[in-house]
Amino acid sequence: MNLPPLVQGFVLHFGEMGSRWGLNRTLGQMYALLYVSPQPLNADEITEKLGISRSNVSMGLRELQAWRLVRLEHHPGDRREYFSAPQDVWAIFRTLAEERQRREIEPTLSMLRDALLETVETDEEKHAQARMGEMQALMEQLTTWFTEMNRLSPETLTRLMAMGSRVAKLLELKDRLRTRSG
Amino acid sequence: MNLPPLVQGFVLHFGEMGSRWGLNRTLGQMYALLYVSPQPLNADEITEKLGISRSNVSMGLRELQAWRLVRLEHHPGDRREYFSAPQDVWAIFRTLAEERQRREIEPTLSMLRDALLETVETDEEKHAQARMGEMQALMEQLTTWFTEMNRLSPETLTRLMAMGSRVAKLLELKDRLRTRSG
DNA sequence: ATGAGATTTCACTGATTACTGAAAGTTCAA
DNA sequence: TTGAACTTTCAGTAATCAGTGAAATCTCAT
Numbered sequence A, B: 001m002n003l004p005p006l007v008q009g010f011v012l013h014f015g016e017m018g019s020r021w022g023l024n025r026t027l028g029q030m031y032a033l034l035y036v037s038p039q040p041l042n043a044d045e046i047t048e049k050l051g052i053s054r055s056n057v058s059m060g061l062r063e064l065q066a067w068r069l070v071r072l073e074h075h076p077g078d079r080r081e082y083f084s085a086p087q088d089v090w091a092i093f094r095t096l097a098e099e100r101q102r103r104e105i106e107p108t109l110s111m112l113r114d115a116l117l118e119t120v121e122t123d124e125e126k127h128a129q130a131r132m133g134e135m136q137a138l139m140e141q142l143t144t145w146f147t148e149m150n151r152l153s154p155e156t157l158t159r160l161m162a163m164g165s166r167v168a169k170l171l172e173l174k175d176r177l178r179t180r181s182g
Numbered sequence C: 001a002t003g004a005g006a007t008t009t010c011a012c013t014g015a016t017t018a019c020t021g022a023a024a025g026t027t028c029a030a
Numbered sequence D: 001t002t003g004a005a006c007t008t009t010c011a012g013t014a015a016t017c018a019g020t021g022a023a024a025t026c027t028c029a030t
Helices: A005-020 A025-036 A043-050 A054-066 A089-117 A123-149 A154-181 B005-020 B025-036 B043-050 B054-066 B089-117 B123-149 B154-181
Strands: A071-074 A081-084 B071-074 B081-084
Touching (some): A025 A054, A025 B123, A043 A054, A089 B005, A089 B123, A123 B025, A123 B154, B043 B081
Antiparallel strands (some): A071 A081
16 A cells, blocks of 8 residues: 555545445545545556555446445546545535435335335234334434435535534424414 | 244345345344334244344344344243343434444544644645545534434424424524524 | 557455354353 | 253354456547
8 A cells, every 4th residue: 555644544444444334445445545635546546556456446436436426537638537536525425325325225115115005914913014114204204304404505504503402492482483473 | 034924024124234234134134023023032032033043143132232222121930031122213213323423433533533633744645634624524513413413302303304404494583583682 | 440548347266254053151940 | 069941152164245367348549
């Protein structure tokens, strides 16, 4: 691995975490490298800096693109493909959250929707179906909420988040106003 | 596998998803089984219903307890240990979110905090460090917000979530009130 | 059309992770 | 204190997943 110490530590950490995040080591390392790189890199540069095989880089780049975590660009007069990670951390967070939603939540939601349509006979199955209903309700609620929040600007989100649990106070305030005027 | 069709489908699906969620197949299946079970189960019952080895169940149960996803209880006059999944889906969601926070976010945050304390020389490293700073800022913000939200009751959270992006309206309302009174 | 530069595919191998069965450990009643 | 009931540990094996290199494919400039 051919990197300054600070960057190397970051890249190795992301490699380790990669597996916990449903990616794999190489993917984590590649992403970390692109994230801190001052300019886009081509596949050979990544190969060289990480000390892994060219083909591994090729596969990794495809997967990172599928995650929408890296962007492909071309430089005039250069046939090679260059890759960069989007700079806006909020955008990255949203992408990540959307992709996880799509990969981890949606399949389960659709399984649950199907399961809830089945007609069942035994008490055991009825109980199971009721539990699935609770799970589905919460997941739908979270999904809807998440979609809505994703429409807000980073500024608005930052303000909302900065308020933390004090947003609950706003609800009381709203209730009071409504009561007064209603 | 020795289960009614509806339950079996649910259990198998969670087995598949288990890996995407950083668990593994068996863990997913065991959790799903306990989640829909009308009463707590002991290790032998789980072994029998899932058709896996007794030792695998034993290890799986330890891990599910480490995730705080199942609870151990004893029945009077029975030496065996019984396991159940908490019933409250909100509680489950919080537990899951907290554990993922602990396993997936915190290690990265502490790595970033360390990296940001280093003194670096080259422009490349300075750029990398700046990028790490951005990442750290967002992660701290999200972490703080999440901790705060976790204090709210499910009722409050449900109300807030039901408002969706209309919470942003509350901010405007608040601004107006402050302007008027300030 | 040709071939040099660039990228991708894929069968194989190496590494990691999950699962099992046998043995050891624990707990408790008699 | 013995042993029956129950649980855990762990070494070995099976299954899965990641990474490589050679070959195939793609893509332009000539």
